[in-house]
Amino acid sequence: MTKSMLIEKVTERMDDFTKKQVEAIIDTIFDGMKDAILRGEKIEIRGFGNFRLKQRNAKTARNPKTGEKLQVPPKNALHFKIGKPFHNALNSISRDV
Secondary structure, three states, X not given: OOHHHHHXXXXXXXXXXOHHHHHHHHHHHHHHHHHHHHOOOOEEEOXXXXXXXXXXXXXXXXXXXXXXXXXXOOEEEEXXXXXXXXXXXXXXXXXXX
């Protein structure tokens, strides 16, 4: 799902709001989430999951093509932990494989 698809779905369900208003609301939510993560805060959306910033340590990696060893610097990564209701809903879906 893309951001524009999300805006479209919310607009369909919210008769009182225009597409521009819904877009502004979604942008505000995403900006707030981004700002919280950058401040090092954890974001908890009950029933959906948690987002938090995780520090990855520096490591030595290897270029698979040349075999050369490379030093990878430490970096931040966004970690998502799925909430139990979402996990249960996700695993109750029967899939045809």
